[in-house]
Amino acid sequence: MDVRDIHTPVLLDRCIELLAPALSHEGAVLVDATEGMGGHSEALLERFGGIHLIGLDRDTAALRIAGQRLSRFGDRVTLVHAVYDGIVDAVAQAGRTRVDGILFDLGVSSLHLDDASRGFSYAHDAPLDMRMDQTDGLTAADILATYAEGDLRRIFERYGEEKLAARYARAIVAARADGAITRSARLVEILIAATPAAVLRERAGHPAKRVFQALRIEVNTELAVWERALPAAMGLLPVGGRIVVMSYQSLEDRYTKRVFAAASSSTAPVGLPVELAEHAPRFRLLVKGAELASADERVANPRATPVRLRAAERLRAAA
Structure with a gap:
């Protein structure tokens, strides 16, 4: 069976829309930090013909599937076996120091849920493994x-x-x-x-x-990994760079909300007559609150039901 028949990327059109301003120039670099079976990456590579993709995943089975799915894009794709808190090293391994767009699609993937032998689902009897790697x-x-x-x-x-x-x-x-x-x-x-x-x-x-x-x-030490990964990823973005995060459980989303809120707020002491440049917000939020999948998408793809999407754009260079 074609992987496209079993894997429907969540909020695909919205991800493309949010990342587009950062990826529309020749030579832009996109990191899909949770590559999975390559659905989001494939659509983004098709839409933006001048980008290079760096795809990370801790699951070697997912990387094999993504590699086959994205093979037609040739040297525009670099896949790295890594957990996403290793994003800085993975980007360096690909010969880059900055990237223009970053996508995180957190949580358990369709590959894990659909393979009963991995033990992620309480609906099927299987060995209790649950390791993504x-x-x-x-x-x-x-x-x-x-x-x-x-x-x-x-x-x-x-x-x-x-x-x-x-x-x-x-x-x-x-x-x-x-x-x-x-x-x-x-x-x-x-x-x-x-x-x-x-x-x-x-x-x-x-x-x-x-x-x-x-x-x-x-x-999978998911929360500890996420608490390291998000600030590291944001540090890779130049002015105009964009990051999109999709979370499926409240703990990850709360952390994302907190980090984005701090990055998009002024650090100037209360009462200053002017805001000095070093106190200006480093990022701006691209969506109000957390966006949900539409009712139509939730019907067509039930795994989109719990998604919470947040996105931000860098406004000024890191100190």
Whole structure:
């Protein structure tokens, strides 16, 4: 099956529109910091014939698919196996020090969700892996086997915003005494059994949803990576450079909002009669708040439902 039949890029037209002013000149450089299966990159390479793409992904399987999809663009494409907090090194590896546009499409990709064997989904029984880069790091099963009850509770609360975090952590520790929890179906069974009947009746969504999200974030250190990656990426942009970020869970979006707000605000002390250049905002926001997918797009592509898009443009050079 053609990858285009299984992968629909989220907010594609809007991403192109927002990045266009930064990419419309010959020799512009675009970083797709979350390459995935190459859907956004392909459309941007087609739309802007003079750009060079640097595509990053931690998943070697995704890079293979993207490489095949983008092969017709030849030497206009440089793909790098890297986590996106390594964006500065990846850009340097491609022989650049500045880039004109940056795109982040955060979270779990269609490739991960559609491959049941990766263990990302609570809807399919599979080994509890959840690593985006299967060449390195702890699996979700490792975490369930080795983390203390308090640590499990912490990640469920922080990364899943799960109200039953303590109850679920206690149930997992009790269950693993009878044998390692290595498959998603077993974890789902434990979580359902630990959920009060009234909550099962009233809760919107599956009781395992937030725990699976929390485990995925912990396995891939997603929030720590994002907290390093966003400031580093913004530092690569020249005046007129643009960055677009799509988040799918509130923790990432809140951090993006906070960083963009600080970068687009004056740092001048209150009461100064004039604003000195060094205190002027470094960026301007390109969208008001966080943009959502349209109702039509959410129907056509349900994975666009939780997206929150934010974008900014550099106004003045870094000090």
